[in-house]
Amino acid sequence: MNGVFSWRRLLVLLRKEFIQILGNRQVLYILLFPPIVQVAILAYAMNPLVKHLVFAVVDESRTPASRQLIDAFTANGVFVPQGRSDDAASVYRAVQSGTVDAGLVIPADYAQRITRGEPGDVQLVLDGVNSFVANLGAGYATLIVQQYNARGSPSPPLSPQITFAYNPGLVTAWFFVPGLLGAILMITGLLASASESVREKDEGTLEQLLMTPASSFEVLLAKIGPLFVLFLVALAASLAVSWLLFGLPFRGDFALFMGISSIYIVAAISIGILISTFAATQQQVVLISIFTALPLMMLSGAFAPIESMPPIWQTLSLINPLRHYITIVRDILLKGAGFDVIWPDVLALGVFAVVAIWVSATRYRSQLR
């Protein structure tokens, strides 16, 4: 090895990498487009709040009492009625074929039972193919009936007063933007760095590079440099776009945020380079990258809470840099948290980044031996 680190060599190498990336407009576009535009579009489009469950009603009772109950169901927009029919079998068929999400059946003796002082039985059939939606629907329906039963009595015996902290307007985009940002930076950073560095191998220019006096560390730093700068720009732009579109707040310290994001981006790029050392062709690089990035993304708490995952996966997710980054971004942006709260996640991220750089630098050099 050729020992001392040289700034001049690093600058020359950096210049080479910058020219290579900036010269290819397609690559440039592909690196900047996903973080900025995709984050905004997906955050806008994805909506986990179940509304507008389409349901069919069979009102065999046809009394004011039954109509009142139907009105209670449709009052707050969770259930949207679609057609009424007189026979329960057709509603069951509609649920069966998936044309409606739910069916409400009010039997003929509904009103009579109520006048006799017995509870009127009604039946709600839910399409359970999406068990997540079905459970939410069942929960809503239970609440609606509970409130319906409690009407008339002066005030419910016990009503909790609930205050929503950090996101009082319950804007779902505020939840998704940090997750998407982390996920897309990971997937693009990993793919870009992996395919850029395997191309060097593919075209045979890697040998030339490794024969120069430059140390593997310098070569690697130069590789990371341009991508790093581009992603930081994209990150800031994406936050600005989210602020414009969704009013995403920035309650914490901007410098702290950018500092931690730098660590994260370096980690993502290093994983990419590490992957490139295992692969010989572009095809392999892509397959491995996508395979690495998607589980990292799905098991990070970006879309569903970590606490809901099976215990083993919760423990495993501790080594997922994305999980820590998303926690940090949410804490800084939405909660205005400082270093005293987020330090365990920052530490985990830092350790991950250092290990990733070290392993990829070692493997990168030993490739040709």
Added chain:
Amino acid sequence: MNLRRVWVQCLKELVEFRRDRLTVALAFALPIGMLLIFGFAIRLQIKNIPVAVQDFDRSPFSRDFISRIGASQELVVVPEPLGPSPTTILDAGNVRAVIVIPPGTQRALAAGRPAPIQSLVDATDVVNALTIKQILTATSAFVGATYAPPSAPPTVALHVRIWFNPGGNEALFIVPGVYAVILAMFPTLLAAIAMVRDKERGTIVQAYASRLRASELIAGKCVALECIGLAEALAIMAIGFAVWGVRFAGDPLPLLIGTPLLVCCQVLLGLLIGARMNTVTSAIQASGSVNSLVSVLLSGFMYPVFTMPPFFQLLSYIVPARHFINITRDAFVRGAGWPGVWTEVLTLAVIAMVLAVGAWLPMRRMQLPDEG
């Protein structure tokens, strides 16, 4: 179109694929690995959300209330000291909600006075927050009724029945969706690379120089990759059956027709991307990141399509995975067969035709792009 030339092109593609051992291994190991990870780990059902309760009442009522909250699958009660304010506890980030039961709640209830229980909920995760709200409201109503003076008996008794998946087995919902996500992702990637690799290596010139027509080139590649995609489909569905017992719930025919159609759509999409892009890197980026993200997030795999803004609901019609997910969920869970899904199968066929033209257009001249 000369069928023999199509066949030869297809064979060439398969030979090239088979020669690269690592890629063959990856083309099968990765989908299977992804199926296992996603099938075991993704759970949308909210479970075990940590909440803290500050019980200043210390009465039978408050103990009853706390144990009922803990008994729900969704929430876990974490003990927290009474000292710090709810805001401080929430800021520390270990719990998602702080519930405060003020002193004298039980007495107030018994006397028929309103008894406010307060709670501060972390709304960073909106679904979490709403679930917590729902559970608190329901628990309050239930426990409150036991301790308050008796009121009028309930007038309506709701019986909820959840069909098709009464046990709420989430794997049964996730796994058929993962089939669609995997088949939307890997065939596209392989196809995009197969197309652009020839260009980057310059070997496409040989194809240009031969009598091969654009339609034959595309058809040949498409058939070869279709075979690979179908083999992948077979592998993952067999594993889904072996591991989670995901089996046909009804008529399998729509799935048997839908699967080749979906793979065909995805392969053609990959060929189209490959035809448009000039370097492997960009082809990969386009097919890899955009396609896989869209297939995962806008196909209804996680969140139902009907909750999206109207414009995106319309847009999602052109995402093949969206249609295929409906087919797999019908075949493996609902079991309604043709009446429920014939439109989906038809739409996939239409998308495949559009994509075929789209892939053919940039290649039709079979020439290198004009300089400048």
